[in-house]
Amino acid sequence: MSERIGVFVCHCGTNISSVVDVEQVAKDAGGWDNVTVAMDYKYMCSDPGQELIQSKIKEHNLTRVVVAACSPRMHGPTFKKTLERVGVNGYLMEMANIREQCAWTSDPGELATEKATALTRAAVKRVNFHQPIKESEVSVNKATLVVGAGIAGIQTALQIASAGYPVYLVEKEAYIGGHMAQFDKTFPTMDCSACVLTPKMVDVNQDPNIDLFTNSQVVGVEGYVGNFKVKVRTEPRYVNLKTCTGCGDCVSACVMKDRIPSEFDEGLGKRSAIYIPFPQAVPLKAVVDKESCLFLAKGKCKQTCIEACQVNAINFQEEEKFTELEVGSIVLATGYKLFDPSIGPQWGYGLYDNVITGIQFERLANASGPTGGKLVLKDGSQPQRVAIMHCIGSRDENYYAHCSRVCCMSSVKFAHQIKEKTGAEVYEFYIDMRCFGKQYEEFYNRVQEEGVQFIRGKGSEVVEVDGQLTVRAEDTLLGVFREIPVDMVILNNALIPQEDSDQVASLFGLCSGEDGFFLEAHIKLAPVNTAVDGVFLAGCCQSPKDIPDTVAQASAAAAQALSAIALGKVKLSPVRAAVEASRCSGCMSCVNICPYGAVGFDKEQKVSVINQALCKGCGTCGAACPTGAITTSHFTREQIMAQIEGVCAQ
Amino acid sequence: MSKKKDFEPLIVGFLCNWCSYTGADLAGTARIKYPTSIKIVRVMCTGMVDPSYVVKAFKEGADGVLISGCHPGECHYVEGNVKTMRREPLLANLLEQLGIERERFKLMWASASEGEKFAKAVQEMTDILKPMGPLNLGGGKKIG
Amino acid sequence: MAKLKLAVYWGAACGGCDVSILDLHEKILKIGELADIVLWPLAADPKYSDIEAMEDKTIDLCLFNGAVRNSENLEIAELLRRKSKILVSLGSCACFGGIPGLGNLFNKKEIFNSVYLDREFNANEEQIVPKAKVTVPEGELTLPEFYNTVSSLEQVVDVDYFIPGCPPPPDLLWKAIEAIVSGNLPPKGSVIAGDKALCHECPRKREGRKVKEFKRLVDVILDEEICILEQGVVCNGPATRGGCGARCVRANIPCRGCFGPIEDALDQGTQLLSAIASTIDSDNPEEIKKITDQLADPAGTFYRFSLPVSMLKRRKEEGEE
């Protein structure tokens, strides 16, 4: 039986029609084999556009539909539903991508129209071979995995847990809180970071629905949306999480006391080998740093800590542990790393004592930091003149092209704090002031009024002139070159992807963007989704963002996971491979090449068998099959061959 | 193709859904112009591209075939692209024996964010194919 | 029952198919009882003109072996088609072009150069190559025209049945003859052979292969029990129609592909190529290239018998005469 195909060509306002002669495409299509009706319309995806398609389906009893419009990645699901609402299986539709892959990349004219026609013809040829497909549904495991316990992960975990569902929260550090735990104040309200964050960290620890894994990393991910199997490796803490009371006796007893630079204090303070990084740490339990512990690193130590501990919580025999988890959704909240300004000698970082980074400033300003909140120079004196340099490593083609999005505001915050604490002269070197958030501009105005000098121009160099720290910059407003002597320089360095973000991306099957941050499914319409169904993003692992945006995105990711849980089931992609046993000769070309081990071999029948639960539909086995016995649904040989004929026909 | 003064090559592109096809969409969203020579066929993964498809495209009149997928290590299906990587040189050798020059068949990797890279590759391939002229396979003739 | 009229003909062929008819041994006598041989260049004397003189469709069965390489092959194929009720494409050359079909990797000029001019052993001082027409003092001489491209029989005339094989196994031939004589005809277009690829009937053990290198048959002593491909030697079994009884692999020789592509195959060569290349045991492009280059003649290997019926049929023609 020959098909009755409807072809619908979209103008997309003038997006397509200003480049492609859409009327001509529709006219040509009307003459092709099996095409019953072909027409063009202003906006196919609009309500009237979809109704048009539906009415033509009914009027002409169409069996197949081709929509020549935008990318199927954009509106594929939309038009699939258009068909389904009038009782036609959504897989009997094919889109021709004449916007993103034609109109928007071509100059107006004949060639563009020819290309659009070819793409549409290919879709028509292909759709002849489409088959109705029933999507299978699987139940959703009610547990969620959240990776990373900074503010993003914490927010997601709490939100899901508050709905009554279990969460596994995996953090690679020994403590949760991430960068936010290190901050002193938060802009624009200047409330103390700890005051906002600490209660949340405590909630995480106390919530019966949250299972916290510190010192842990995800090392294996299997399965698919609704039913992931995750393997977590937990490094030994050498301190019993249950019995340790967090009293800190071991910390003061440690022979390495105050000899190790504290990571939490960004090297400005010192700690022991067994330590608790800050008083509000969660979990409030000691941890042994195996690199600096004399016993663990060298095997020789009096082990004064063991003596000191009254509850015998320290155990140097502890070993790494693996835990297998089953979850329905995964939220990645793995955060960011800070750009290392010592890479560029022009900034003087690591060369001059009083050149520090933004996060170091946070620790200096923090009442529980190494100076007790006193803003002092290396020699203990108060600075009189401070420079704050924006965009260190950001918006810089030599390093990272992206805007780190938080530095303008944190710089303003630093300026305000310096004024407040020391009354020093403050100079801010900026490219543009980006004060886009709620109350940000107001905050900036206020700080300007406090007498902070804003110099438009990226600080190009930090040097010492006769022992005097000096910032060189071009003031682009005045058009003059300036040299400003200061006592302290704060480099507000870029937020960049985590060191291991590539490995994490491939572990979870994600893509990274050009900037190295994880790629969302759609920058506007699906900013927390990823290419992998059931894996969501929250916070700075997707791109730099401030705390309000991070919390909002974290809640959105939680909502995504919760909606899958609430529905209890998810649809699986129906693209899957299957073996036609009567064609298979048992040559075993396919068995070793499936990335998921989904191809098995039936020794009795001497044929390959594909496990439908494991197959993800990449089609690799089908392309390797020498007899054509393996078919990948919705990407069959006939369909692709027809499509090739379609694009090539003149 | 009748009234065209210049020879416009036809390139059939097989692009994987997850990286390169998305990258090609991005090139569009960013309004990066590239030749209309390429006509894209979406596949789920480059691993799905049967060498027969490549030959079929040439048979149907393509002057070039471009396969583009995720970078090695970034395939949405872990390593479907590795299978393509294994097929490519052998297929290229076979095609050369069949008189299809090496330049006419290309395998590349472009991530979802590399719209510009993709557009450049299309431009380059088009520039290479233009002076080579049409492939004009004569295999369709019945006798002779 | 009246005796059947039987014709046997060879196009571009080596004669092996005719010999396989003789390999029917004592059954050949039965053929003599059942049929009158109206044409068989190898074994009998009738001339083309005798056939031309016949009414159309007077030959009951014609076994045509050999490919179509020149105008004589074509002319006789057309003639025999007209005169025969049932035309059987016998052997790999008739079915798929066969070994002569590999000539499609070259053109006429290259072949003539190689055969008549370029070889050290050619004693051809006058540089003479065959021409379709030559005028000599005595008049005009003609030879069949040598084509640039080899075709299978089916590509030039309508064919009823196919018996593949190089040469076709006598048991399949006999099976076909019996079916035709008894009037128990299979559907038109049937291939008298297996349905599945050869691996199906291959007795060798296999585990799922990983190709680490390509070895030539002469360089190895093959284990008799294990899949030949798994031993690094190309075997065409995975993409070749079975039904041959797996004679080669049982004799410790890889399948050469003589039974041609299986039913509805896209392309025997590229599909075999993909099956083998996909299992190359390396993820490193340079290493893959190195392994790949060990296979000196992929086209000749993967299309050994089927180039003329493959998707591209031949090497690109460069506007040669």
Ligand code: SF4
């Ligand atoms: S389609 Fe891909 S995932 Fe599915 S069985 Fe084949 S190789 Fe495995």
Ligand code: SF4
């Ligand atoms: S590849 Fe050859 S040896 Fe291996 S199973 Fe198939 S026919 Fe047998």
Ligand code: FES
């Ligand atoms: S999904 Fe892109 S190459 Fe496999």
